[in-house]
Amino acid sequence: MKAPDFRYHRPTTVEEAIALLADAGDDGKVIAGGQSLVPIMNMRLAEPETLVDLTGVDELRTGSKTPSGACYGATTTHMMFEYELVPDVTRGLLPHAAAGIGYPAIRNRGTVGGSLAHSDSSAEWPTVMAALDAAVHVRSVRGARTVPVRELLLGFFTTALEPDELITEVEVPGLAPTARWGMYKMCRKPGEFAESLAVALGEAEPDGPWREVELWLGAAADRPLRLNSTEEAVRGEAFADLLPDRLVAPLAADLGQDLSAIDPTGRHALQLHAVTVQRALQSAERGDTA
Ligand SMILES: Cc1cc2nc3c(=O)[nH]c(=O)nc-3n(C[C@H](O)[C@H](O)[C@H](O)COP(=O)(O)OP(=O)(O)OC[C@H]3O[C@@H](n4cnc5c(N)ncnc54)[C@H](O)[C@@H]3O)c2cc1C
Structure with missing residues (x-):
């Protein structure tokens, strides 16, 4: 068709x-x-x-540092992040996330603003930008406003944008030098959307213990989900020996699922999410994706 x-x-x-x-x-x-x-x-x-x-609007395809991070035009492509044609203020998280999106042809045309406006919770940018507490600048003939990504994404393919509103920029706060991050995407083969996507962000001294860890999960609900119960369950721990099974119960709580009533398909999905969260935490601790 x-x-x-x-x-x-x-x-x-x-x-x-x-x-x-x-x-x-x-x-x-x-x-x-x-x-x-x-x-x-x-x-x-x-x-x-x-x-x-929007491809003829050059002012939308830019990226520059700001005092608190960076601002990217809405039509900045995934590939421009991947190859750092725009500045990275996240110690490698944005280029890493971009490199995992689809195939090179998709990354060459697909844009950060388009991905956020599309609001697919299996996509990389919604979860990563929510985790980073990014915000979008929005314009219409009625005026301008700024919307945190966490408030922009309302559900499957649903955002807080009005039909006449255009995302013009995505503003990303920079990560502190002591920040650590880990990200893990589970998909059946490279180039596909995630079946599970976890981002771990935390603060730690060099070689020191974790002070805080924040966890976000994509492809599990109608929008990226902050994992408050799972964060609580791993607080103060080192992650090298963490097993996914330990994360299943707190993840079920975060997803509002009753473990005793869950069917095998639901249990399988939960186990996948537990593995991606474990791998994101361990990767953040090792610092091997930064
Ligand atoms: C085969 C395939 C595999 C893919 N795999 C992945 C993947 O693994 N991970 C992933 O994250 N994505 C994946 N994608 C999606 C891809 O990243 C898209 O580029 C992205 O989701 C949408 O960006 P776009 O610029 O192409 O938007 P478009 O397709 O042009 O638009 C998408 C929606 O956003 C709206 N929109 C676009 N820009 C703006 C703006 N500035 N302001 C307001 N509204 C706007 C449009 O009106 C439309 O509703 C895949 C796509 C394909 C075809």
Whole structure:
């Protein structure tokens, strides 16, 4: 199947783009890399009458450091993060996450703003940007606002964006020199979306004990999930000998699941998540992904 007909605009400024979006109303959509939207249109799951293509808006494809971290234009591609064509302020987490997204062709066109606006909890950027407490800058003809990623992602393919709003930038706080991170993506073969995706972020002295650890899980719910019970269960521990089985009960609590009533499929998924969280923690402790 192919997409139905649509009107196509390729503005060169943000001002023009938001004016076109406002004119299009509920029937308009932004297209960035097209790596999610085009397949959806071809399957006729989305039938926008107007597409506003962002690839001609150069001001959206930039990245620069700020006093507290960095700001990336919404159409910064996954590959630009992977090859550090934009500055990294996360001690390697952003390039590592980007390198795990799909295939080179996908990474060459897919954008950070598109991934966040698409809000697929199996995708890398929603979980990584939520873990980093990033925020998006949003513009429309009605004005500008800043939305933390944790508040932007409302559920499967659902965000807090209004139809006329455009993500213009993603602002990422920098990680402290003592910060450690680990990330682990479980998928059946490279290039696929995650079946489970864990990010561990923590503070520690060089070679010293963990002071704090924050855990985020993707591909487990309708949006990235902070694992409060699991964090509590591992607080103050070293992770080298941590076994996934220890994480199953706190993970079930984080996912709101009753372990005594869970079916084998649910149990299998829980076990996968326990392994990704264990590997993210151990990788953070070893510092081998940074
Ligand atoms: C085969 C395949 C494998 C993939 N594997 C992975 C993977 O392993 N991990 C992963 O994370 N992703 C994966 N993806 C998805 C890919 O990363 C997409 O690039 C990404 O999800 C969407 O980015 P995009 O720029 O292509 O957005 P588009 O497809 O252009 O748009 C997606 C949605 O976001 C909206 N949008 C886009 N930009 C903006 C903006 N600036 N402001 C407001 N709304 C906007 C669009 O209107 C649309 O609704 C895969 C895709 C394919 C086709």
